Amino acid sequence: MxxxxxxxxxxxxxxxxxxxxxxxxxxxxxxxxxxDMEAGNRIGALHYEHYEGMAEQELRxxxxxxxxxxxxxxLHCVHRxxxxxxxxxxxxxxxxxxxRGESLQALAWFMDELKQVVPxxxxxxxxx
Amino acid sequence: xxxxxxxFASARELLQRSELVLTLADGATIDDVERAIRALSxxxxxxxxxxxxxxxxxxxxxxxxxxxxxxxIPPVSGG
Numbered sequence: 001m002x003x004x005x006x007x008x009x010x011x012x013x014x015x016x017x018x019x020x021x022x023x024x025x026x027x028x029x030x031x032x033x034x035x036d037m038e039a040g041n042r043i044g045a046l047h048y049e050h051y052e053g054m055a056e057q058e059l060r061x062x063x064x065x066x067x068x069x070x071x072x073x074x075l076h077c078v079h080r081x082x083x084x085x086x087x088x089x090x091x092x093x094x095x096x097x098x099x100r101g102e103s104l105q106a107l108a109w110f111m112d113e114l115k116q117v118v119p120x121x122x123x124x125x126x127x128x
Numbered sequence: 129x130x131x132x133x134x135x136f137a138s139a140r141e142l143l144q145r146s147e148l149v150l151t152l153a154d155g156a157t158i159d160d161v162e163r164a165i166r167a168l169s170x171x172x173x174x175x176x177x178x179x180x181x182x183x184x185x186x187x188x189x190x191x192x193x194x195x196x197x198x199x200x201i202p203p204v205s206g207g
Contacts, residue, residue: 051134051136051201053183054184091207118206119199119204120205
């Protein structure tokens with residue numbers, strides 16, 4: 001099962017629509033958080049833009065690839081865009097698998113892919 | 129034929145517009161689109177970017193048609 005969303009809303013406590021599964025042995029949740037330093041400068045927020053339609057489609061595509069490649073039960077992802085204050089999440093990923101190894105590997109792979117192909121850009125920042 | 133190309137992030141800053149129109153010969157491919165974009169300025173000639181074709185990454189040699197949605201995708205930085 002996969003899902004992918006782009007939103008301008010706060011996502012820190014995003015609740016994914018997950019179904020119970022008796023075969024589930026591991027669940028890994030990752031929050032990628034905006035830090036207070038960017039390119040050596042102290043900031044208050046980062047600004048993200050995305051290619052509407054394609055960003056969501058690419059997230060969904062690589063989520064599907066991860067599920068296939070690592071035999072996952074599920075991968076859900078939400079990416080926030082617009083202005084994101086320091087300390088708030090830019091991306092949240094939930095990975096579920098039978099064993100922890102698959103989820104740990106899949107998360108690393110998924111985030112690397114996301115940073116290569118999903119058309120989302122940091123386009124500036126606001127001062128602290 | 130005229131092809132509309134969306135420009136994002138650093139490509140938009142460089143071109144100072146969010147969309148441009150390229151005039152290409154009928155039968156043009158995605159490779160012709162890239163060549164035409166790179167010819168627009170020396171900076172674009174050197175800039176790393178991918179192209180999107182109808183909101184997906186195309187294979188080399190993919191034909192383009194009037195009305196298709198093209199976009200310049202500079203190096204992404206999500207996450």
